[in-house]
Amino acid sequence: MNTVSVSQSKSSHRKLIDIPEDVFTALSLKATSMGMNLKKYIEHLLIQEAEEMDDAEVYKYLVSTRPEGKVMLNEQEKDDFMRKHKLGAYR
Structure with missing residues (x-):
């Protein structure tokens, strides 16, 4: 039962992260292929992960x-x- 509620309209927090260069490149390419910039793509991944929590x-x-x-x-x-x-x- 996945009922963890996640909404983008809620207040947000900033978090500075360090990622390896190869991960940065790979995620940038993936984001571009999905029509997003890297920041939006990472936000999308994190929101999706939170929504899938049981x-x-x-x-x-x-x-x-x-x-x-x-x-x-x-x-x-x-x-x-x-x-x-x-x-x-x-x-």
Whole structure:
């Protein structure tokens, strides 16, 4: 179930990244072939990746790193999820 919501109309953040020259060249060529500049192409790839994230994957990460992430489900749903993914007492 992919229900992670990603929208370009939300506020955005800037991130400076370093990429190897060969990757830069390859992605530039791919972007050009798709009618985009490199910046737009990389943004497109990142948005697409975020949209393809699975809710269970996100929740599993939140449970392991952020205690407030456990509030997303009621107790029965949380127990079922923990059992299914072998987390907590079900390891």
